[in-house]
Amino acid sequence: MVMGLKTDLFLVYTTPTKDIRWSGKLKDLNLHPVYLIDLEEVNIQKAILVPPHIHIGKPFDVKELKTAMDLVLDMMSELKEERERYRNLFKYTGRCVAVYEAIDNGKDFVFKDFNPAAEHAEQVKKEDVLGRRVTEVFPGVKNFGLLDVFRRVYKTGQPEHFPMAHYKDERISGWRDNFVYKLPTGEIVAVYEDLTEYKQLKEEIKKKEELYRSIFENTGTATVIIDEDSTVLLANKESEKLSGYSKKELEGEKTWEDFVVEEDLKRMKKYHDLRRKDPSLAPRKYTFRLRDRQGNIKHIQVNVGMIPRTKKSVASLIDITELKEAKRRIEESEERYRAVVETAPNGIIVLDKNGRILEVNKKALKLSGFKREDLIGKNIIRILPKIKLDPEEIISGLKLAIKGEKPDKKVRTFTNLKGEKISFIEHHSVLEKNGEVVGLSVIIEDVTERCKAEKKIKESLKEKETLLREIHHRVKNNLQIISSLLNLQFNKIKGEEVHRLLKESQGRIQAMTMIHEHLYQSETLTHINFKEYTKRIIDNIFLSYKAKIKKKLEIQDIKLDIDTAIPLGLIINELITNSIKYAFPTGEGTITIKLTTNDDNIELIVADDGIGLPESIDLEKTETLGLKLVNILTKQIDGKITLKTGQGTQFKIIFKDKPRKR
Incomplete structure (x- = not known):
């Protein structure tokens, strides 16, 4: 430029930029700019919409021109630095940035720029997207909803936040959070974050929270989280059952101190404070007494632990009231058992399955002469010889008892330490646990x-x-x-x-x-062998009457007491005598005598093949002494007599084989 020339206008020329701050400074010079543009329609439209990038001003003198030129040079240098800063920010920012140019009157958009963060997130190279439609590179953008945002921002010029949503197409999917705005030059810029990992982490955290909440609620035990000031922060359903209060009444409203009986409160406070100073100083597990809403006192076993990196603690509470009561009953039962065992009239020795002595009562000590400490823990094999008992014989009996067999309960004798001879009988009782033999209880009956x-x-x-x-x-x-x-x-x-x-x-x-x-x-x-007796009495009768009649005997081995034997012997005597005397006029014939048992009954049959008795005879009304005597004696043994006549005579007497009334 030639200085000193009188110029009506001067020209300041720069390339178009996104942000020309010195345009305001030109304004301060009170110059009147003239736009210098190409006569293309697009440039005319831009010139109307944006601040001037090319200024033609009319200077008043050379000094003003020099000042204007210096100003232009300074602004050019500043602009270069500013552009470099923004380029680095675009390149190295952790956020994804995509620049789009509208086409088809803002219905679609093509990529003008794409930063490295976006390349990494979308797994695509910059050179593969520049100049391509967004609907081509990301076919799911319309369903995603972002294309509508681009169109609105392009039309209104107002920035919009498109909250985190899930994008998906055949190539890629993930969660995106977009901020969209329009440049003065008309380009659309999308600044967004790939929140896929964040969303996955959030979902994982949510699942874990649900899992821990489920565990917390369904542990089967009352569980609470306690703050440093003793406030109940969180309580599960079991805590409601245990305390009688609802979660709403517990959480943030009650402290654990509200439930502890006064006698246990001081100790519990001490544990609470120590645990927050140093968890190792306070016990993790202990018991205390809790008073519920109804005023019932419950015995509680609590397990407490600190939540890492907090002053809060988690406590698991188990109601052991019934267990405590059961333990008390067991202790009372054991005391009663001990009293029974110690006062038992028999000696009692409890052995394990290897023969080691576990317990012994006072009676056993008295019988043997040993002291308790001489026996407990010792093997019985070493003890038996000291009281002159054969170990093999005793151990053999113990082994049989363990197998479930019954040893011979014979009377044995030992000599105790005092020199006294003690006669005894062993009784055994197998001790089992979960179906397995664990020992043996030996009862020594004196x-x-x-x-x-x-x-x-x-x-x-x-x-x-x-x-x-x-x-x-x-x-x-x-x-x-x-x-x-x-x-x-x-x-x-x-x-x-x-x-x-x-x-x-x-x-x-x-x-x-x-x-x-x-x-x-x-x-x-008290009893006689009736078979032998019957043979003798029959032989004696036949000998007495010198009878040549045959006899047939079928007599079982039966033992009868004297109260039955005498009447039955007299009955046999009467019936055989009558047969010999009256049944055989010719002196020939056979008499049959049978004596058999059937269950509880005994059956006597005396029969002959003689002339027989008249069919009209009535045993109950007979006048003969012999038959009267038979009737009387049959009743004496509670028997029943029947008479059969015809071809000879048969008497049958049935009676019970049991003691009879006298």
Whole structure:
């Protein structure tokens, strides 16, 4: 420029910029700008919409021109620095930036710029998007809703915030938060953040919060979070049940101190303070008494821990009132058990499955002469020889008991430490836990005095047995004397009827004599072997009458007491005698005698194949002495008699094999 020339106008030329701050300074020079533009329609429209980038002013003198030129140079330098700062900000910012130019009258937009942060977030290179439509690069932008935002901002020029939403197409998906505004030059700028990781983290945190909330609510125990000032910050449903208060009444309204009984409060406060100074100074688990809304006192076991990096604590509370009561009942039961065991009349020794002595009562100590400390923890094998008991024999019995078998409960004898001989019987009880044998309880029944008494009784019984045998012997002798006297009378008195009566009486006496003879000769004095007795009495009758009649015997081995044997023997005597005397006129025939048992019944059959009794005979109304006697004796043994006539005669008597009334 030639200085000093009189110029009506001067031209200041720069390239278009986004932000020309010195335009305001030109205004301060009070110059009147003239726009210099190309005559293209687009440039005309821009010149109308934006502040001037090209100014033509008319200077008043050279000084003013120089000042204007200096001003232009300064502004050019400042503009270059400003542009560099914004370029670095665009390049290195952590936020995604995309610049768009409107096409199709603002219906679509093409990429003009794309910063590295956007490249990383969208996984696409800048050169692959520049000049391309946004709907082509991001086909989901319309459904996403961002395209409508671009159109509104382009039309109104007003910036908009498009809150975080989820974008998805076939290539990429994620959460985006957009700020959209319009440049003075008409470009649309989207500044946005890729919040996908943030959203995922937030969802993960939400899930964990829900999980922890679920755990907190469903632990099955009352759980609360306590603040430093003792306030209940959070309480679960179980806490409501335990305290009787609702969550609304607890959270932020109550302190844990409101529930602790006065006697436990001082201790609990001490723990609370110590825990916040140093958690290791206070116990984590302890018990206290809680008073609920209804005033009920509950025994509580609490487990307390500090929440890391806070002054808050979490407490888990378990109502152990029933457990405490059960423990008290168990202790009382154990005391009662101990009292029963200690006062038991028998010695009791508890062993584990290896034979180690776990417990022993006072009676066992008294019987053995040992002290408690001499036995507890010792193996019983080492103890037995000291009291002269065979370890192998005792251990064998213990092993059988553990297997569930019953050892022989015979009387054994040991010599205690005092030198006393003790007679005893062992009883065993298997100890089980969860179905497994863990030990054995051995009960020592002291039978020393009983054995002494039994010995005396046996000696006394032996004396009485000897005496009773002597009595039976003498009764037999006396009956034989009576039989001999009758025999003498038989020889002196004449007459067949008298002879018959005397002979029948002798037969009856002989039947009773043989009973007493069997009793004093048998091993027992109360029962006789009736099979042997029956054979003897039948042989004696046949011998007495010199009968040539045949006899058939079917007699089982049956033992009867004297109260049954004597009447039954007399019945057999009467029936056989009658058969021999009246059933066989020719002196030939057979008599059958059967004696059998069936369950509780005994059955006697006496039958013959003789001429038989008249069919009209009535046993209940008979006039014959023999049959009357049979009826009386049958009733005496509570029996039932039946008579069968026709081809011979059969008497059947059934009676019970049990004690009868006398």
